[in-house]
Amino acid sequence: MKRNWEALVLKAMGGRDFRLTVLGTESVGTHYRRLHVDGGGLLQACGVHPTMWIRMWFDNDGRPHQRAYTLVDPDPATGRFHLEFALHDGCAARWASTARVGDTIDATVQGSSFTLPDPAPRHLYLVGDAASLPAVNSLLDAAADIPATVWLEYAHEGEQALTPRARTDHEVTWVPRRDDGRHLVDTVCAALSARDGAHYWVAGEAGSTRAVTRHLRRTLGVGRDRVTSLGYWSAR
Ligand SMILES: Cc1cc2nc3c(=O)[nH]c(=O)nc-3n(C[C@H](O)[C@H](O)[C@H](O)COP(=O)(O)OP(=O)(O)OC[C@H]3O[C@@H](n4cnc5c(N)ncnc54)[C@H](O)[C@@H]3O)c2cc1C
Structure with a gap:
Protein backbone atom coordinates (compact mmCIF):
# COMPACT_ATOMS: atom_id res chain seq x y z
CA MET A 1 0.00 0.00 0.00
CA GLN A 110 5.42 7.56 17.33
CA GLY A 111 3.77 9.67 20.02
CA SER A 112 3.02 7.13 22.76
CA SER A 113 4.43 8.00 26.16
CA PHE A 114 3.14 7.60 29.67
CA THR A 115 4.69 7.09 33.06
CA LEU A 116 2.83 6.78 36.30
CA PRO A 117 3.49 9.93 38.36
CA ASP A 118 6.34 9.71 40.88
CA PRO A 119 5.58 9.62 43.79
CA ALA A 120 2.77 7.23 42.95
CA PRO A 121 -0.76 8.66 43.13
CA ARG A 122 -2.74 7.85 46.27
CA HIS A 123 -5.82 7.15 44.15
CA LEU A 124 -6.51 6.66 40.45
CA TYR A 125 -9.71 7.73 38.71
CA LEU A 126 -10.04 6.09 35.29
CA VAL A 127 -12.77 6.80 32.73
CA GLY A 128 -12.90 4.67 29.57
CA ASP A 129 -14.85 2.35 27.32
CA ALA A 130 -14.35 -0.76 25.17
CA ALA A 131 -11.77 1.02 22.98
CA SER A 132 -9.68 2.18 25.93
CA LEU A 133 -10.17 -0.97 28.03
CA PRO A 134 -6.74 -2.33 26.95
CA ALA A 135 -5.15 0.89 28.23
CA VAL A 136 -7.24 0.85 31.44
CA ASN A 137 -6.15 -2.75 32.04
CA SER A 138 -2.48 -1.86 31.55
CA LEU A 139 -2.89 0.88 34.17
CA LEU A 140 -4.63 -1.47 36.61
CA ASP A 141 -1.76 -3.95 36.11
CA ALA A 142 0.89 -1.27 36.62
CA ALA A 143 -0.91 0.22 39.61
CA ALA A 144 -2.06 -3.00 41.22
CA ASP A 145 -1.47 -1.58 44.73
CA ILE A 146 -3.09 1.81 44.14
CA PRO A 147 -6.80 2.16 44.94
CA ALA A 148 -8.71 2.96 41.76
CA THR A 149 -12.20 4.05 40.81
CA VAL A 150 -13.07 3.10 37.24
CA TRP A 151 -16.02 3.99 35.02
CA LEU A 152 -16.43 2.10 31.76
CA GLU A 153 -19.03 3.03 29.18
CA TYR A 154 -20.58 0.12 27.26
CA ALA A 155 -22.45 0.34 23.98
CA HIS A 156 -23.46 -3.35 23.82
CA GLU A 157 -24.55 -5.65 26.66
CA GLY A 158 -21.77 -8.12 25.75
CA GLU A 159 -19.06 -5.58 26.53
CA GLN A 160 -19.59 -6.06 30.23
CA ALA A 161 -18.13 -9.55 29.77
CA LEU A 162 -14.76 -7.99 28.92
CA THR A 163 -13.58 -8.30 32.51
CA PRO A 164 -11.42 -5.39 33.52
CA ARG A 165 -8.31 -6.45 35.45
CA ALA A 166 -9.56 -5.08 38.74
CA ARG A 167 -8.05 -6.09 42.08
CA THR A 168 -9.37 -5.76 45.62
CA ASP A 169 -8.91 -1.99 45.83
CA HIS A 170 -10.28 -1.32 42.36
CA GLU A 171 -13.94 -0.40 42.03
CA VAL A 172 -15.43 -0.71 38.53
CA THR A 173 -18.78 0.71 37.41
CA TRP A 174 -20.18 -0.04 33.95
CA VAL A 175 -22.30 2.78 32.51
CA PRO A 176 -24.55 2.29 29.44
CA ARG A 177 -23.87 4.59 26.48
CA ARG A 178 -26.96 6.79 26.36
CA ASP A 179 -27.78 10.23 24.97
CA ASP A 180 -24.63 10.27 22.82
CA GLY A 181 -22.43 9.80 25.87
CA ARG A 182 -24.10 12.44 28.06
CA HIS A 183 -25.13 9.78 30.59
CA LEU A 184 -21.50 8.79 31.20
CA VAL A 185 -20.40 12.41 31.52
CA ASP A 186 -23.18 13.19 34.03
CA THR A 187 -22.54 10.01 36.05
CA VAL A 188 -18.79 10.58 36.25
CA CYS A 189 -18.95 14.32 36.89
CA ALA A 190 -21.46 13.83 39.70
CA ALA A 191 -19.16 11.34 41.43
CA LEU A 192 -15.74 12.94 40.89
CA SER A 193 -14.06 15.14 43.46
CA ALA A 194 -10.72 16.91 43.58
CA ARG A 195 -8.78 14.65 45.87
CA ASP A 196 -5.26 15.30 47.16
CA GLY A 197 -2.71 13.03 45.57
CA ALA A 198 -5.15 11.57 43.03
CA HIS A 199 -4.44 11.16 39.31
CA TYR A 200 -7.23 11.30 36.75
CA TRP A 201 -7.02 9.42 33.41
CA VAL A 202 -9.79 9.92 30.85
CA ALA A 203 -9.97 8.25 27.41
CA GLY A 204 -13.14 7.49 25.49
CA GLU A 205 -15.29 9.12 22.86
CA ALA A 206 -13.75 12.52 22.07
CA GLY A 207 -16.70 14.72 23.10
CA SER A 208 -17.22 12.85 26.38
CA THR A 209 -13.50 12.94 27.12
CA ARG A 210 -13.43 16.71 26.59
CA ALA A 211 -16.48 17.22 28.81
CA VAL A 212 -15.08 15.20 31.73
CA THR A 213 -11.67 16.86 31.38
CA ARG A 214 -13.26 20.32 31.36
CA HIS A 215 -15.15 19.44 34.54
CA LEU A 216 -11.96 18.29 36.24
CA ARG A 217 -9.90 21.29 35.21
CA ARG A 218 -12.42 24.15 35.32
CA THR A 219 -15.08 23.10 37.83
CA LEU A 220 -12.97 21.09 40.25
CA GLY A 221 -9.72 23.02 39.67
CA VAL A 222 -7.57 19.91 39.29
CA GLY A 223 -4.04 20.79 38.11
CA ARG A 224 -2.97 19.95 34.55
CA ASP A 225 -0.23 17.61 35.79
CA ARG A 226 -2.81 15.45 37.56
CA VAL A 227 -5.01 14.87 34.50
CA THR A 228 -4.18 12.66 31.52
CA SER A 229 -6.80 12.71 28.79
CA LEU A 230 -7.06 11.72 25.15
CA GLY A 231 -10.08 11.20 22.89
CA TYR A 232 -9.86 7.63 21.56
CA TRP A 233 -12.56 7.86 18.88
CA SER A 234 -15.09 10.33 17.49
CA ALA A 235 -18.83 9.69 17.20
CA ARG A 236 -19.91 10.62 13.66
C1 LIG B 1 -4.08 6.15 21.78
C2 LIG B 1 -5.25 5.32 21.28
C3 LIG B 1 -5.31 3.95 21.54
C4 LIG B 1 -6.40 3.19 21.09
N1 LIG B 1 -6.44 1.85 21.39
C5 LIG B 1 -7.51 1.10 20.99
C6 LIG B 1 -7.59 -0.30 21.28
O1 LIG B 1 -6.66 -0.90 21.84
N2 LIG B 1 -8.72 -0.96 20.89
C7 LIG B 1 -9.75 -0.34 20.22
O2 LIG B 1 -10.75 -0.98 19.91
N3 LIG B 1 -9.68 0.97 19.91
C8 LIG B 1 -8.59 1.70 20.26
N4 LIG B 1 -8.52 3.03 19.95
C9 LIG B 1 -9.65 3.62 19.20
C10 LIG B 1 -9.55 3.39 17.69
O3 LIG B 1 -8.34 3.94 17.19
C11 LIG B 1 -10.77 4.11 17.05
O4 LIG B 1 -11.95 3.47 17.46
C12 LIG B 1 -10.70 4.18 15.54
O5 LIG B 1 -11.56 5.24 15.14
C13 LIG B 1 -11.16 2.91 14.83
O6 LIG B 1 -10.95 3.12 13.44
P1 LIG B 1 -11.95 2.55 12.32
O7 LIG B 1 -11.23 2.67 11.04
O8 LIG B 1 -12.44 1.17 12.72
O9 LIG B 1 -13.21 3.52 12.37
P2 LIG B 1 -13.29 5.04 11.86
O10 LIG B 1 -13.08 5.12 10.38
O11 LIG B 1 -12.43 5.90 12.71
O12 LIG B 1 -14.83 5.36 12.18
C14 LIG B 1 -15.89 4.72 11.43
C15 LIG B 1 -17.18 4.83 12.21
O13 LIG B 1 -17.09 4.05 13.41
C16 LIG B 1 -17.33 4.86 14.56
N5 LIG B 1 -16.38 4.41 15.61
C17 LIG B 1 -15.03 4.48 15.59
N6 LIG B 1 -14.52 3.96 16.71
C18 LIG B 1 -15.57 3.55 17.46
C19 LIG B 1 -15.68 2.91 18.72
N7 LIG B 1 -14.61 2.59 19.46
N8 LIG B 1 -16.92 2.62 19.18
C20 LIG B 1 -18.03 2.93 18.46
N9 LIG B 1 -17.99 3.52 17.23
C21 LIG B 1 -16.77 3.83 16.75
C22 LIG B 1 -17.08 6.31 14.11
O14 LIG B 1 -17.85 7.24 14.87
C23 LIG B 1 -17.52 6.27 12.66
O15 LIG B 1 -18.91 6.45 12.57
C24 LIG B 1 -7.44 3.81 20.36
C25 LIG B 1 -7.36 5.17 20.07
C26 LIG B 1 -6.29 5.93 20.52
C27 LIG B 1 -6.23 7.41 20.22
Missing part, protein backbone atom coordinates in the same frame (compact mmCIF):
# COMPACT_ATOMS: atom_id res chain seq x y z
CA LYS A 2 1.28 3.48 -0.89
CA ARG A 3 2.10 5.67 2.11
CA ASN A 4 0.72 9.22 2.36
CA TRP A 5 1.93 12.55 3.78
CA GLU A 6 1.03 11.41 7.33
CA ALA A 7 3.64 8.67 7.06
CA LEU A 8 6.27 11.15 5.90
CA VAL A 9 5.51 13.52 8.79
CA LEU A 10 5.67 10.68 11.30
CA LYS A 11 8.98 9.54 9.83
CA ALA A 12 10.35 13.09 10.13
CA MET A 13 9.23 13.11 13.77
CA GLY A 14 11.25 9.98 14.47
CA GLY A 15 8.50 7.41 13.83
CA ARG A 16 9.78 3.83 13.58
CA ASP A 17 8.12 1.36 11.23
CA PHE A 18 7.46 -2.33 11.83
CA ARG A 19 5.53 -5.13 10.18
CA LEU A 20 3.22 -7.13 12.43
CA THR A 21 2.21 -10.72 11.68
CA VAL A 22 -1.02 -12.25 12.99
CA LEU A 23 -0.32 -15.43 14.97
CA GLY A 24 -3.80 -16.11 16.35
CA THR A 25 -7.33 -14.72 16.50
CA GLU A 26 -10.10 -14.95 19.07
CA SER A 27 -13.61 -13.48 19.15
CA VAL A 28 -14.71 -12.21 22.55
CA GLY A 29 -18.49 -12.02 22.34
CA THR A 30 -19.95 -10.42 19.23
CA HIS A 31 -18.36 -6.97 19.41
CA TYR A 32 -14.75 -7.58 20.37
CA ARG A 33 -11.85 -9.38 18.73
CA ARG A 34 -8.43 -10.19 20.11
CA LEU A 35 -5.43 -10.84 17.85
CA HIS A 36 -2.11 -12.31 18.90
CA VAL A 37 0.71 -10.80 16.86
CA ASP A 38 4.44 -10.92 16.36
CA GLY A 39 5.73 -7.34 16.51
CA GLY A 40 8.55 -7.69 13.97
CA GLY A 41 11.11 -6.37 16.50
CA LEU A 42 8.92 -3.50 17.73
CA LEU A 43 9.11 -4.36 21.44
CA GLN A 44 12.85 -4.93 21.42
CA ALA A 45 13.46 -1.65 19.56
CA CYS A 46 11.03 0.62 21.42
CA GLY A 47 10.52 -0.85 24.90
CA VAL A 48 7.11 -0.85 26.59
CA HIS A 49 5.12 1.33 28.99
CA PRO A 50 1.57 1.23 30.39
CA THR A 51 -1.07 2.37 27.85
CA MET A 52 1.49 2.05 25.01
CA TRP A 53 -0.15 2.42 21.60
CA ILE A 54 0.92 2.12 18.00
CA ARG A 55 -0.32 3.58 14.73
CA MET A 56 -1.52 0.83 12.41
CA TRP A 57 -1.90 1.30 8.66
CA PHE A 58 -5.12 -0.23 7.35
CA ASP A 59 -5.94 -0.53 3.67
CA ASN A 60 -9.00 1.51 2.72
CA ASP A 61 -9.57 0.66 -0.94
CA GLY A 62 -5.90 1.22 -1.69
CA ARG A 63 -5.62 4.33 0.49
CA PRO A 64 -3.74 4.24 3.80
CA HIS A 65 -5.97 4.62 6.86
CA GLN A 66 -4.05 5.15 10.10
CA ARG A 67 -5.61 4.29 13.47
CA ALA A 68 -4.20 3.84 16.98
CA TYR A 69 -4.30 0.57 18.93
CA THR A 70 -2.97 -0.37 22.37
CA LEU A 71 -0.47 -3.14 23.07
CA VAL A 72 -1.92 -5.82 25.33
CA ASP A 73 0.47 -7.92 27.44
CA PRO A 74 3.59 -7.05 25.42
CA ASP A 75 6.32 -9.63 26.00
CA PRO A 76 9.78 -8.27 25.07
CA ALA A 77 11.28 -11.76 25.50
CA THR A 78 9.27 -13.15 22.57
CA GLY A 79 8.51 -9.87 20.77
CA ARG A 80 4.80 -10.77 20.82
CA PHE A 81 1.71 -9.00 22.10
CA HIS A 82 -2.07 -8.95 21.71
CA LEU A 83 -4.30 -6.31 20.14
CA GLU A 84 -7.93 -5.98 21.19
CA PHE A 85 -10.43 -4.40 18.81
CA ALA A 86 -13.85 -3.02 19.73
CA LEU A 87 -15.88 -3.82 16.62
CA HIS A 88 -18.04 -1.24 14.83
CA ASP A 89 -18.50 -0.10 11.23
CA GLY A 90 -14.97 1.16 10.54
CA CYS A 91 -12.06 0.17 8.35
CA ALA A 92 -9.76 -0.87 11.23
CA ALA A 93 -12.54 -2.83 12.94
CA ARG A 94 -13.43 -4.57 9.66
CA TRP A 95 -9.79 -5.58 9.12
CA ALA A 96 -9.65 -7.05 12.65
CA SER A 97 -12.88 -8.99 12.23
CA THR A 98 -11.59 -10.80 9.13
CA ALA A 99 -7.86 -11.04 9.98
CA ARG A 100 -6.37 -14.52 9.70
CA VAL A 101 -3.21 -16.21 10.90
CA GLY A 102 -0.31 -15.15 8.65
CA ASP A 103 -1.82 -11.76 7.68
CA THR A 104 0.58 -8.84 8.04
CA ILE A 105 0.03 -5.15 8.71
CA ASP A 106 2.39 -2.19 9.03
CA ALA A 107 2.65 -0.14 12.20
CA THR A 108 4.50 3.00 13.22
CA VAL A 109 5.62 3.83 16.76
Whole structure:
Protein backbone atom coordinates (compact mmCIF):
# COMPACT_ATOMS: atom_id res chain seq x y z
CA MET A 1 0.00 0.00 0.00
CA LYS A 2 1.28 3.48 -0.89
CA ARG A 3 2.10 5.67 2.11
CA ASN A 4 0.72 9.22 2.36
CA TRP A 5 1.93 12.55 3.78
CA GLU A 6 1.03 11.41 7.33
CA ALA A 7 3.64 8.67 7.06
CA LEU A 8 6.27 11.15 5.90
CA VAL A 9 5.51 13.52 8.79
CA LEU A 10 5.67 10.68 11.30
CA LYS A 11 8.98 9.54 9.83
CA ALA A 12 10.35 13.09 10.13
CA MET A 13 9.23 13.11 13.77
CA GLY A 14 11.25 9.98 14.47
CA GLY A 15 8.50 7.41 13.83
CA ARG A 16 9.78 3.83 13.58
CA ASP A 17 8.12 1.36 11.23
CA PHE A 18 7.46 -2.33 11.83
CA ARG A 19 5.53 -5.13 10.18
CA LEU A 20 3.22 -7.13 12.43
CA THR A 21 2.21 -10.72 11.68
CA VAL A 22 -1.02 -12.25 12.99
CA LEU A 23 -0.32 -15.43 14.97
CA GLY A 24 -3.80 -16.11 16.35
CA THR A 25 -7.33 -14.72 16.50
CA GLU A 26 -10.10 -14.95 19.07
CA SER A 27 -13.61 -13.48 19.15
CA VAL A 28 -14.71 -12.21 22.55
CA GLY A 29 -18.49 -12.02 22.34
CA THR A 30 -19.95 -10.42 19.23
CA HIS A 31 -18.36 -6.97 19.41
CA TYR A 32 -14.75 -7.58 20.37
CA ARG A 33 -11.85 -9.38 18.73
CA ARG A 34 -8.43 -10.19 20.11
CA LEU A 35 -5.43 -10.84 17.85
CA HIS A 36 -2.11 -12.31 18.90
CA VAL A 37 0.71 -10.80 16.86
CA ASP A 38 4.44 -10.92 16.36
CA GLY A 39 5.73 -7.34 16.51
CA GLY A 40 8.55 -7.69 13.97
CA GLY A 41 11.11 -6.37 16.50
CA LEU A 42 8.92 -3.50 17.73
CA LEU A 43 9.11 -4.36 21.44
CA GLN A 44 12.85 -4.93 21.42
CA ALA A 45 13.46 -1.65 19.56
CA CYS A 46 11.03 0.62 21.42
CA GLY A 47 10.52 -0.85 24.90
CA VAL A 48 7.11 -0.85 26.59
CA HIS A 49 5.12 1.33 28.99
CA PRO A 50 1.57 1.23 30.39
CA THR A 51 -1.07 2.37 27.85
CA MET A 52 1.49 2.05 25.01
CA TRP A 53 -0.15 2.42 21.60
CA ILE A 54 0.92 2.12 18.00
CA ARG A 55 -0.32 3.58 14.73
CA MET A 56 -1.52 0.83 12.41
CA TRP A 57 -1.90 1.30 8.66
CA PHE A 58 -5.12 -0.23 7.35
CA ASP A 59 -5.94 -0.53 3.67
CA ASN A 60 -9.00 1.51 2.72
CA ASP A 61 -9.57 0.66 -0.94
CA GLY A 62 -5.90 1.22 -1.69
CA ARG A 63 -5.62 4.33 0.49
CA PRO A 64 -3.74 4.24 3.80
CA HIS A 65 -5.97 4.62 6.86
CA GLN A 66 -4.05 5.15 10.10
CA ARG A 67 -5.61 4.29 13.47
CA ALA A 68 -4.20 3.84 16.98
CA TYR A 69 -4.30 0.57 18.93
CA THR A 70 -2.97 -0.37 22.37
CA LEU A 71 -0.47 -3.14 23.07
CA VAL A 72 -1.92 -5.82 25.33
CA ASP A 73 0.47 -7.92 27.44
CA PRO A 74 3.59 -7.05 25.42
CA ASP A 75 6.32 -9.63 26.00
CA PRO A 76 9.78 -8.27 25.07
CA ALA A 77 11.28 -11.76 25.50
CA THR A 78 9.27 -13.15 22.57
CA GLY A 79 8.51 -9.87 20.77
CA ARG A 80 4.80 -10.77 20.82
CA PHE A 81 1.71 -9.00 22.10
CA HIS A 82 -2.07 -8.95 21.71
CA LEU A 83 -4.30 -6.31 20.14
CA GLU A 84 -7.93 -5.98 21.19
CA PHE A 85 -10.43 -4.40 18.81
CA ALA A 86 -13.85 -3.02 19.73
CA LEU A 87 -15.88 -3.82 16.62
CA HIS A 88 -18.04 -1.24 14.83
CA ASP A 89 -18.50 -0.10 11.23
CA GLY A 90 -14.97 1.16 10.54
CA CYS A 91 -12.06 0.17 8.35
CA ALA A 92 -9.76 -0.87 11.23
CA ALA A 93 -12.54 -2.83 12.94
CA ARG A 94 -13.43 -4.57 9.66
CA TRP A 95 -9.79 -5.58 9.12
CA ALA A 96 -9.65 -7.05 12.65
CA SER A 97 -12.88 -8.99 12.23
CA THR A 98 -11.59 -10.80 9.13
CA ALA A 99 -7.86 -11.04 9.98
CA ARG A 100 -6.37 -14.52 9.70
CA VAL A 101 -3.21 -16.21 10.90
CA GLY A 102 -0.31 -15.15 8.65
CA ASP A 103 -1.82 -11.76 7.68
CA THR A 104 0.58 -8.84 8.04
CA ILE A 105 0.03 -5.15 8.71
CA ASP A 106 2.39 -2.19 9.03
CA ALA A 107 2.65 -0.14 12.20
CA THR A 108 4.50 3.00 13.22
CA VAL A 109 5.62 3.83 16.76
CA GLN A 110 5.42 7.56 17.33
CA GLY A 111 3.77 9.67 20.02
CA SER A 112 3.02 7.13 22.76
CA SER A 113 4.43 8.00 26.16
CA PHE A 114 3.14 7.60 29.67
CA THR A 115 4.69 7.09 33.06
CA LEU A 116 2.83 6.78 36.30
CA PRO A 117 3.49 9.93 38.36
CA ASP A 118 6.34 9.71 40.88
CA PRO A 119 5.58 9.62 43.79
CA ALA A 120 2.77 7.23 42.95
CA PRO A 121 -0.76 8.66 43.13
CA ARG A 122 -2.74 7.85 46.27
CA HIS A 123 -5.82 7.15 44.15
CA LEU A 124 -6.51 6.66 40.45
CA TYR A 125 -9.71 7.73 38.71
CA LEU A 126 -10.04 6.09 35.29
CA VAL A 127 -12.77 6.80 32.73
CA GLY A 128 -12.90 4.67 29.57
CA ASP A 129 -14.85 2.35 27.32
CA ALA A 130 -14.35 -0.76 25.17
CA ALA A 131 -11.77 1.02 22.98
CA SER A 132 -9.68 2.18 25.93
CA LEU A 133 -10.17 -0.97 28.03
CA PRO A 134 -6.74 -2.33 26.95
CA ALA A 135 -5.15 0.89 28.23
CA VAL A 136 -7.24 0.85 31.44
CA ASN A 137 -6.15 -2.75 32.04
CA SER A 138 -2.48 -1.86 31.55
CA LEU A 139 -2.89 0.88 34.17
CA LEU A 140 -4.63 -1.47 36.61
CA ASP A 141 -1.76 -3.95 36.11
CA ALA A 142 0.89 -1.27 36.62
CA ALA A 143 -0.91 0.22 39.61
CA ALA A 144 -2.06 -3.00 41.22
CA ASP A 145 -1.47 -1.58 44.73
CA ILE A 146 -3.09 1.81 44.14
CA PRO A 147 -6.80 2.16 44.94
CA ALA A 148 -8.71 2.96 41.76
CA THR A 149 -12.20 4.05 40.81
CA VAL A 150 -13.07 3.10 37.24
CA TRP A 151 -16.02 3.99 35.02
CA LEU A 152 -16.43 2.10 31.76
CA GLU A 153 -19.03 3.03 29.18
CA TYR A 154 -20.58 0.12 27.26
CA ALA A 155 -22.45 0.34 23.98
CA HIS A 156 -23.46 -3.35 23.82
CA GLU A 157 -24.55 -5.65 26.66
CA GLY A 158 -21.77 -8.12 25.75
CA GLU A 159 -19.06 -5.58 26.53
CA GLN A 160 -19.59 -6.06 30.23
CA ALA A 161 -18.13 -9.55 29.77
CA LEU A 162 -14.76 -7.99 28.92
CA THR A 163 -13.58 -8.30 32.51
CA PRO A 164 -11.42 -5.39 33.52
CA ARG A 165 -8.31 -6.45 35.45
CA ALA A 166 -9.56 -5.08 38.74
CA ARG A 167 -8.05 -6.09 42.08
CA THR A 168 -9.37 -5.76 45.62
CA ASP A 169 -8.91 -1.99 45.83
CA HIS A 170 -10.28 -1.32 42.36
CA GLU A 171 -13.94 -0.40 42.03
CA VAL A 172 -15.43 -0.71 38.53
CA THR A 173 -18.78 0.71 37.41
CA TRP A 174 -20.18 -0.04 33.95
CA VAL A 175 -22.30 2.78 32.51
CA PRO A 176 -24.55 2.29 29.44
CA ARG A 177 -23.87 4.59 26.48
CA ARG A 178 -26.96 6.79 26.36
CA ASP A 179 -27.78 10.23 24.97
CA ASP A 180 -24.63 10.27 22.82
CA GLY A 181 -22.43 9.80 25.87
CA ARG A 182 -24.10 12.44 28.06
CA HIS A 183 -25.13 9.78 30.59
CA LEU A 184 -21.50 8.79 31.20
CA VAL A 185 -20.40 12.41 31.52
CA ASP A 186 -23.18 13.19 34.03
CA THR A 187 -22.54 10.01 36.05
CA VAL A 188 -18.79 10.58 36.25
CA CYS A 189 -18.95 14.32 36.89
CA ALA A 190 -21.46 13.83 39.70
CA ALA A 191 -19.16 11.34 41.43
CA LEU A 192 -15.74 12.94 40.89
CA SER A 193 -14.06 15.14 43.46
CA ALA A 194 -10.72 16.91 43.58
CA ARG A 195 -8.78 14.65 45.87
CA ASP A 196 -5.26 15.30 47.16
CA GLY A 197 -2.71 13.03 45.57
CA ALA A 198 -5.15 11.57 43.03
CA HIS A 199 -4.44 11.16 39.31
CA TYR A 200 -7.23 11.30 36.75
CA TRP A 201 -7.02 9.42 33.41
CA VAL A 202 -9.79 9.92 30.85
CA ALA A 203 -9.97 8.25 27.41
CA GLY A 204 -13.14 7.49 25.49
CA GLU A 205 -15.29 9.12 22.86
CA ALA A 206 -13.75 12.52 22.07
CA GLY A 207 -16.70 14.72 23.10
CA SER A 208 -17.22 12.85 26.38
CA THR A 209 -13.50 12.94 27.12
CA ARG A 210 -13.43 16.71 26.59
CA ALA A 211 -16.48 17.22 28.81
CA VAL A 212 -15.08 15.20 31.73
CA THR A 213 -11.67 16.86 31.38
CA ARG A 214 -13.26 20.32 31.36
CA HIS A 215 -15.15 19.44 34.54
CA LEU A 216 -11.96 18.29 36.24
CA ARG A 217 -9.90 21.29 35.21
CA ARG A 218 -12.42 24.15 35.32
CA THR A 219 -15.08 23.10 37.83
CA LEU A 220 -12.97 21.09 40.25
CA GLY A 221 -9.72 23.02 39.67
CA VAL A 222 -7.57 19.91 39.29
CA GLY A 223 -4.04 20.79 38.11
CA ARG A 224 -2.97 19.95 34.55
CA ASP A 225 -0.23 17.61 35.79
CA ARG A 226 -2.81 15.45 37.56
CA VAL A 227 -5.01 14.87 34.50
CA THR A 228 -4.18 12.66 31.52
CA SER A 229 -6.80 12.71 28.79
CA LEU A 230 -7.06 11.72 25.15
CA GLY A 231 -10.08 11.20 22.89
CA TYR A 232 -9.86 7.63 21.56
CA TRP A 233 -12.56 7.86 18.88
CA SER A 234 -15.09 10.33 17.49
CA ALA A 235 -18.83 9.69 17.20
CA ARG A 236 -19.91 10.62 13.66
C1 LIG B 1 -4.08 6.15 21.78
C2 LIG B 1 -5.25 5.32 21.28
C3 LIG B 1 -5.31 3.95 21.54
C4 LIG B 1 -6.40 3.19 21.09
N1 LIG B 1 -6.44 1.85 21.39
C5 LIG B 1 -7.51 1.10 20.99
C6 LIG B 1 -7.59 -0.30 21.28
O1 LIG B 1 -6.66 -0.90 21.84
N2 LIG B 1 -8.72 -0.96 20.89
C7 LIG B 1 -9.75 -0.34 20.22
O2 LIG B 1 -10.75 -0.98 19.91
N3 LIG B 1 -9.68 0.97 19.91
C8 LIG B 1 -8.59 1.70 20.26
N4 LIG B 1 -8.52 3.03 19.95
C9 LIG B 1 -9.65 3.62 19.20
C10 LIG B 1 -9.55 3.39 17.69
O3 LIG B 1 -8.34 3.94 17.19
C11 LIG B 1 -10.77 4.11 17.05
O4 LIG B 1 -11.95 3.47 17.46
C12 LIG B 1 -10.70 4.18 15.54
O5 LIG B 1 -11.56 5.24 15.14
C13 LIG B 1 -11.16 2.91 14.83
O6 LIG B 1 -10.95 3.12 13.44
P1 LIG B 1 -11.95 2.55 12.32
O7 LIG B 1 -11.23 2.67 11.04
O8 LIG B 1 -12.44 1.17 12.72
O9 LIG B 1 -13.21 3.52 12.37
P2 LIG B 1 -13.29 5.04 11.86
O10 LIG B 1 -13.08 5.12 10.38
O11 LIG B 1 -12.43 5.90 12.71
O12 LIG B 1 -14.83 5.36 12.18
C14 LIG B 1 -15.89 4.72 11.43
C15 LIG B 1 -17.18 4.83 12.21
O13 LIG B 1 -17.09 4.05 13.41
C16 LIG B 1 -17.33 4.86 14.56
N5 LIG B 1 -16.38 4.41 15.61
C17 LIG B 1 -15.03 4.48 15.59
N6 LIG B 1 -14.52 3.96 16.71
C18 LIG B 1 -15.57 3.55 17.46
C19 LIG B 1 -15.68 2.91 18.72
N7 LIG B 1 -14.61 2.59 19.46
N8 LIG B 1 -16.92 2.62 19.18
C20 LIG B 1 -18.03 2.93 18.46
N9 LIG B 1 -17.99 3.52 17.23
C21 LIG B 1 -16.77 3.83 16.75
C22 LIG B 1 -17.08 6.31 14.11
O14 LIG B 1 -17.85 7.24 14.87
C23 LIG B 1 -17.52 6.27 12.66
O15 LIG B 1 -18.91 6.45 12.57
C24 LIG B 1 -7.44 3.81 20.36
C25 LIG B 1 -7.36 5.17 20.07
C26 LIG B 1 -6.29 5.93 20.52
C27 LIG B 1 -6.23 7.41 20.22
